[in-house]
Amino acid sequence: MPPLDPGPFFDVLAERGTPTLVRLGRALDIAPNGPTTYGIEGLAELVARAAGWLDALGVERGDRVAVVKPNHWDHVLLACAAARIGAVPALLSDRLPAETLQLLLKRLDAPALVTTADTLASADAAGTDLSAFTRRTLTLDGPARGAVPLEDVRGHRPPPPRRRPDGAPLAVMHTSGTTGLPKLVAHTSETLIHRIAAAEARRLPLVSPRGDDTVVQATSYAHGRALTWTVSVLWLAPREAVILDSYDPRRAEPVLRAHPPTVVEAAPAAFVRWQSLAASPDHPFRDVRLYVNTFDAVHPPTVRAFLGATRRRLPLWVQVWGQSETGPLTFRCLTRRSVRAVGRRHPTTRDLGRPVPGKTRLRVVDPQTLRPVGRGRPGLVLARTRTLCAGYIGETERLRAKVTDGWFATGDLGIRTRSGRLLLLDREVDTVRDGSCVEIEDVIHDRLPEVVEAVVLGRASGRPLPVLVTRDGTLDRAAWRRAMADLPPLAEPVLVPDGRLPLTATGKVRRQELRDRLLDGAEPYGTGHWT
Template sequence: MFTVPPSKKFLYLGVMSQRAAVRHADTPITLDHDMHAFPRTGRKLTVREFADHVSETANRLWAAGVRPTEHVAIHKTSNFDITVLACAAARVGAVPAMLSPHLDGPTVDELLRRLQGPTLLTDEAKLTGDLADVDLGSSTSRVLTVAGSGPGAIPLSRFAGAPERRPVMLAPDEPALMTHTSGTTGIPKLVVHSARSLGARGNWQNKVAGFIRKRETVAMHVSYVHSRMYLGLAVLQFRGMPMVFMDDASPKHVADVLVRHRPGVLETHPNSFLEWEAMLDDPRRPISNVKYFNSTFDAIHPSTMHKFLHATDRDHPVFLQVYGQSECGPLAARTYRRRNALKADGRCQGYPTPGMAKYRLVSRDGKPPTKESPGYIDVSTAGRALTYHGEAERFDKQVIGEWWRGGDVGYRTKWGCLHLLDREVDVIPGIDSTLEVEDAVLNRLEELTELVVVPGPDGRAVPVVCTRDDKPLDPTRWAVAIADQPPLAEPLHRTLAELPRTATAKIKRLELAGLLAVSAPTGGEHEGPSEAPDDPPSL
């Protein structure tokens, strides 16, 4: 077996599982679904079997003509097999470009063209669905299917039994992986990571995992196309932590999975935690054995953390909130406990890790950054990405020497704690922080499952609300809940399914605001809480 001397500085996706299997070959990986690309595997495999799937798939990709430094776009139906495909592409020295299953056809077409003729790894469901009207012949060099078939596509199974290939590892500062930004502000940008930048992020996350003193089962529902998934896989496999990956995020299903496996660690997107509050009343108490909760990707509401921390029987449970961006990785973190989660300021992101990350605040108006006049948050980390593929000038505009200006605004407290108020594009005049308003109101109204404050067609701050079981919102309770908040327009009642979201369940605020502008009544009236229709119009 060919092995590569490991290095803590670099993370090579193509060999990480092979390396981890040297010590933790039998560590279990459990899924809540069958893998499309490996239907005979079932829902239970080991780190060794994962590594074998990566190696076998890499052999097939090479036999299909994929070569080092080429781009391999992976866009298929959501499934854990996406992680195997990405690692396999990396193993032959290609650069996997992860395109979310949630992207629509025109967006995928634009990204494929930006990649300049990549190999596309997909499946029949995508070829006959979102990609049916996309001219793949002009935007790709070849199309390979891992499940089913399609016009002009070659089944990857045709190359089964291909000769074994040794892994190819590019230089540590060469492109190694592409993920895309959330797309909350338009067409996603393709973020280019290297083995060095991934290694720096992995080291940060490995330090965090080091606080888990015993071998705990880790349950995750995380986007398979996000860099966090690959860093998580690396850390968990190298530490020999049993893993459970969930594809179905519906609260009832998640509760069933958690009851079956009783994990000690639970990680998902902030908005998924918010939805999962619905399972906290389950008499089986699915959260009872969780000691560590982890939420990355976006801000999370204090009331949500409070509820989960009080739903477990474990002593001294911890909720970790991490602030970072796709371009720079994790920057700051803060832990919450039962005693302080509800009292905590949800805008507080904590402190950067000494020696690994730092930040500065830069005035936007000539005044020292404060809550009332927040400044740009510039960050410096070893895990900063290389560039935006095909949009280098756009990336470089946000680089200021060692600093990265990501578009968030905030301020520093007298204790040195970083407070994130909003993205600059989401700032609404007259409101210090839309996120702060959302935190406060969600804490006061148990019936809310989501609240997003966006600018309306007339410039006023419009709260868009979702409720449990889509029941009408009580106007009296709403009035009391917002009495001490900045002026808000009448709330618009929508179902959660109507809100445009990213692969990591973030609400696309700009798109939502645009949809509200399109659907606004000509008279400028706003839909009040007592007037929410049984079947609200689509956004």
């Protein structure tokens, strides 16, 4: 098993002579005057310096260190720095509402908070003092009331790396929070590194980075995927790793053109935002051999657009389904043929493929009795995996309530086909009667290209409500009726201006917040018991 411990990870890479160059879309928040290109030795030095800052701040072995800052890869570097001195990083997105951050920090009870003065000021303007739930606060971008500025801890000599038992807490990250308050998920070195990252760090045909690859990542770096991606991809030593902090195509395009990718992994929201780039005559995706999407299912037109954009003869799209609590559970390889539109109904990407071989087992059960249902029948999806998290911080009973005889309730509804594939229907709380919100949303995107985002909100009484964002803010109602003619009856769609949907850090819609805004407290059709 490769030595993947995140604390000394960059030191080990440097000792191996790993030649990868890391390119950044902008300078790091922990080195705002630093370069946008790093070699591995430079990153090892930066992580060691950051470990010295935390040590000077008084962080001790076993302490939790909350990191709340704008999205960038230094979320991961700070996590490595904390792990290097035996502390436990807890990564939080600054895009969470201030009151949510306050509650999560209270649950964490972290002795130290690493943040920015701007983040503190934004929360203060919303009536929340983020530093109230920690003993020491370090600001990266200048002084703030009650905080230690970075200048005061620079130059502190870091202690030597401290190892921890594999079963001890390694890192805490939060779930997306689409259905309510995010949960704080704790993972150990055993689950997050030795069982998830190490599996991906083994070189596999077609789907692993190669020495001549330029690998692009665009995600929320506060989530667990960022840490496992960093460890596994850099261990495989591609030629370049290009890291983007924003999904905005205007910011991504110059970087992608300067460093044309051969492998792209991104959140579905990033692919959606970049679809216009893929359609341009001189786009930067011409040499991509592999696309990977995580966090959520992606709509078929998006997959079709990017697979059609590359000049490679047989490009692949790998769709991975999993959760913060479990890591990857299923995967499916999509090709141009598998997403080709034939007739009126689309080839859905809610077919999530098969469980990860040798790692995961799935079961579909009746949500009321938890008894297995037959193949081809819908039910609650349970997973049995050795990568299950250690628990939820501040909610000690919650994980126990979601696990029965070793089977974890994902909260998703699905169908196992006769061949063993998983068809995703919905989150249980978001479902609709006799249908699937996810599939309806796929159909909307497939038949109405002017729709940028479609969200279908189910309710216990009344027709499901479609919420749409279109490219120009308008909708041809006659075209809408024609497109929806063979679907279950829907309410008249509500148009929302671009940029006004409530989104998570990964770009997913906060459905519960949207329900509260548009459905005036109407009860959902699902129970929400398994969220």
